[in-house]
Amino acid sequence: MTRIKVALVHFCFEDYTIELANSLYELVDLTLIQPQKVAAYCRSSLDPRIRVIEFEKPRIRDPRNFAAMSALMRILRELQPDVLHVQETNDPWYDLTLFFNRMPPLVTTIHDVFRHPGDRQNIFGADYTKRIAFHRSDRAIVHAQALKQTLTQHFRVPLERVCVLPHGELGSLYRRRSTAATVEREPQTLLFFGRIWPYKGLKYLIAALPLIAAKFPAVKLIIAGKGENFEQYFPDGVDRHQIEIIDDFIPPERVAALFERSTIAVLPYIESSQSGVATLAYGMGTLVVASAIGGLTELIESGQDGLLVPPGNVEALAAAIIRLLSDRQLQQQLQAAAFKRCQQDLNWTNIATQTVEIYHQAIADKYG
Structure with a gap:
C-alpha cells in the first residue's frame, strides 16, 4: 500500500514538531520543511532518515519575507504532497500566502487560539491574519476540548473540521x-x-x-x-x-x-x-x-x-x-x-496514528 505524501511545515513549536515527525516517519512519506534558523535546534533530535528541506526565513518585519514565502510555495509545488500539515505559525506572511494561493489538503495544529495575556512576543497583526488559517484548513488540530469550543463558537469554524489530540509527552x-x-x-x-x-x-x-x-x-x-x-x-x-x-x-x-x-x-x-x-x-x-x-x-x-x-x-x-x-x-x-x-494517550506513536487518520479525513473533504 502506497503511503501518503505529507509535507510537515513548522516555524516554531520545535519540540512538538520533532517528536511528531519522528513518529510520523514510520507511517507516511514525510518531508519536514523548516526555516534555517530553527534547523540547528532540531537537527540532533530528528530521526536522521527524515527528509528535511530548509529555507531562509527573515525576521517578521523584513520585506524579504515575500521571497521566503515564494520559496516555500515553490518547495510545495515540487513536492506535490497529498497533505500539508502546518504547526501554527503566528506569522502574517504565511497566513496571507494561504489567502492568495491554492493549497493541497491542509491540516493546521493550533496550539494557542488566542495569544497569552502579557506575552510581548506576540507578532503584530497575527491575531487577525491567523483567522485565514482557521478557515482555510480542511482540518484543525487542537489540544483541548475548550479550544475546540472556542474555534467553533468564537471563530465559527465548522465543528466537524476541528479535532482534539493531546499534547504528547516531552x-x-x-x-x-x-x-x-x-x-x-x-x-x-x-x-x-x-x-x-x-x-x-x-x-x-x-x-x-x-x-x-x-x-x-x-x-x-x-x-x-x-x-x-x-x-x-x-x-x-x-x-x-x-x-x-x-x-x-x-x-x-x-x-x-x-x-x-x-x-x-x-x-x-x-x-x-x-x-x-x-x-x-x-x-x-x-x-x-x-x-x-x-x-x-x-x-x-x-x-x-x-x-x-x-x-x-x-x-x-x-x-x-x-x-x-x-x-x-x-x-x-x-x-x-x-x-x-x-x-497511552500522551504517547507519540498513538498521536501520530491519530494524526494520519486526520490526514485521510482532510483529503476526503478536499476531493470529496
Missing part, C-alpha cells in the same frame, strides 16, 4: 538530549520552568512559598527561564538559600537535570491553552501541581496523575504542595499514573 525528548549524568531528586525542591510572563502566575507561587516553608523549612524553589524583570517579584531582594534563579534560556541538554532535581513542577498559571511543561514533567517523573484552568483541566487528572488548584489562590496552591511533600505514597501513585499516561 520527557523522552529531553532525556535523549541530556548530556549530564542522572541527577538525584531533591525531596523538597520545586520547579517553575519556562517563559516568564504575567499569565504564568509566578507571583502566586512566590506568595505561597512562606506558607510552604512554615511546614517544610528546607523547601527550595528553582525559577528557570527568560521573560519579565525578576526585580518586580523580589522588591526586598532574593533569599538565595531558598530560591535559585536561572534568568536565561535553558539549553536543551540542561533541561532534564532541572526536572530530575525537582520533586514538583508548579504551574500556577492564570491562563492556559495547553502545556508542554506539564507533559515534560510527566515524562521525567516530576510531580505536577497546576491551576485548574484552560487545557490544564483536561490534561491533568487531579488526584490521579497530578493536583489542580483554583487559579490565583495562594492558600490552595500552598496546601496542594504541602500535601504532596507530606505524602510519599501519594507521590508514588501520581508518578506511576503519569508514566502510564506517557505510554
Whole structure:
C-alpha cells in the first residue's frame, strides 16, 4: 500500500514538531520543511532518515519575507504532497500566502487560539491574519476540548473540521538530549520552568512559598527561564538559600537535570491553552501541581496523575504542595499514573496514528 505524501511545515513549536515527525516517519512519506534558523535546534533530535528541506526565513518585519514565502510555495509545488500539515505559525506572511494561493489538503495544529495575556512576543497583526488559517484548513488540530469550543463558537469554524489530540509527552525528548549524568531528586525542591510572563502566575507561587516553608523549612524553589524583570517579584531582594534563579534560556541538554532535581513542577498559571511543561514533567517523573484552568483541566487528572488548584489562590496552591511533600505514597501513585499516561494517550506513536487518520479525513473533504 502506497503511503501518503505529507509535507510537515513548522516555524516554531520545535519540540512538538520533532517528536511528531519522528513518529510520523514510520507511517507516511514525510518531508519536514523548516526555516534555517530553527534547523540547528532540531537537527540532533530528528530521526536522521527524515527528509528535511530548509529555507531562509527573515525576521517578521523584513520585506524579504515575500521571497521566503515564494520559496516555500515553490518547495510545495515540487513536492506535490497529498497533505500539508502546518504547526501554527503566528506569522502574517504565511497566513496571507494561504489567502492568495491554492493549497493541497491542509491540516493546521493550533496550539494557542488566542495569544497569552502579557506575552510581548506576540507578532503584530497575527491575531487577525491567523483567522485565514482557521478557515482555510480542511482540518484543525487542537489540544483541548475548550479550544475546540472556542474555534467553533468564537471563530465559527465548522465543528466537524476541528479535532482534539493531546499534547504528547516531552520527557523522552529531553532525556535523549541530556548530556549530564542522572541527577538525584531533591525531596523538597520545586520547579517553575519556562517563559516568564504575567499569565504564568509566578507571583502566586512566590506568595505561597512562606506558607510552604512554615511546614517544610528546607523547601527550595528553582525559577528557570527568560521573560519579565525578576526585580518586580523580589522588591526586598532574593533569599538565595531558598530560591535559585536561572534568568536565561535553558539549553536543551540542561533541561532534564532541572526536572530530575525537582520533586514538583508548579504551574500556577492564570491562563492556559495547553502545556508542554506539564507533559515534560510527566515524562521525567516530576510531580505536577497546576491551576485548574484552560487545557490544564483536561490534561491533568487531579488526584490521579497530578493536583489542580483554583487559579490565583495562594492558600490552595500552598496546601496542594504541602500535601504532596507530606505524602510519599501519594507521590508514588501520581508518578506511576503519569508514566502510564506517557505510554497511552500522551504517547507519540498513538498521536501520530491519530494524526494520519486526520490526514485521510482532510483529503476526503478536499476531493470529496
